[in-house]
Amino acid sequence: MDYRKQAHAVYSTRYHIVVSTKYRRKILKAGVGDYLQKLVHQVNRIHPDIEVLDVNTDVDHMHLLMSIPPKYSVSEVVNMVKANSGRKVREEFPHLDKVSWGVTGIWSTGYFMSTFGIHESTIRNYSQMQGKEDSGQAELGL
Numbered sequence: 001m002d003y004r005k006q007a008h009a010v011y012s013t014r015y016h017i018v019v020s021t022k023y024r025r026k027i028l029k030a031g032v033g034d035y036l037q038k039l040v041h042q043v044n045r046i047h048p049d050i051e052v053l054d055v056n057t058d059v060d061h062m063h064l065l066m067s068i069p070p071k072y073s074v075s076e077v078v079n080m081v082k083a084n085s086g087r088k089v090r091e092e093f094p095h096l097d098k099v100s101w102g103v104t105g106i107w108s109t110g111y112f113m114s115t116f117g118i119h120e121s122t123i124r125n126y127s128q129m130q131g132k133e134d135s136g137q138a139e140l141g142l
Contacts, residue, residue: 002067004049004051004067004069006049006069006070006071009069009070009071011069011070012067012117012118013067013068013069013070013115013117014053014065014066014067014115014116014117015064015065015066015067015068015074015113015114015115015116016063016064016065016112016113016114016115016116017063017064017065017066017074017078017111017112017113018061018062018063018064018111018112018113019061019062019064019078019081019082019107019108019111019112020060020061020062020107020108020111021060021061021106021107021108022105022106022107022108023108024060024061024108025060025106026059026060027059027060027096027106028057028058028059028060028061028062029059031093032089032093032096033057033058033059035089035092035093036055036057036062036085036089037055037056037057039084039085039088039089040052040055040062040064040081040085041055043080043081043084047072047080049069049071050066050067050068050069050072050077051066051067052064052065052066053065053066053067064081074113078111078113082105082107082111086105086106086107089106090106
């Protein structure tokens with residue numbers, strides 16, 4: 001497992017994030033999807049502590065696998081990615097303005113997010129064993 005460090009925290013956070021296009025428009029075809037993937041991978045140029053593990057697009061949504069440090073909220077990072085990528089995609093592909101029917105932005109308002117990493121049973125076992133492993137060491141045999 002890969003642990004990262006901040007000034008006062010050690011963390012291993014992994015998020016699976018899915019964002020869909022506004023009205024589920026099928027605009028992330030070939031060139032647009034490829035361009036979008038390259039854009040998202042550039043997030044760590046501005047925020048080196050945010051790690052983009054993987055990006056994949058379908059015609060109407062994008063999957064992100066990211067490691068986000070505790071100093072950022074997930075919604076903050078998602079909004080940053082959506083705002084920056086949406087603006088740059090619209091600049092590069094101006095024909096998308098016709099597809100969005102005058103609505104600004106290519107992304108829908110919401111998103112899906114889940115965490116992944118250590119299996120839940122491993123965490124439960126670790127949590128339940130706390131205090132039990134050290135109890136034998138605390139007893140002194142006189």
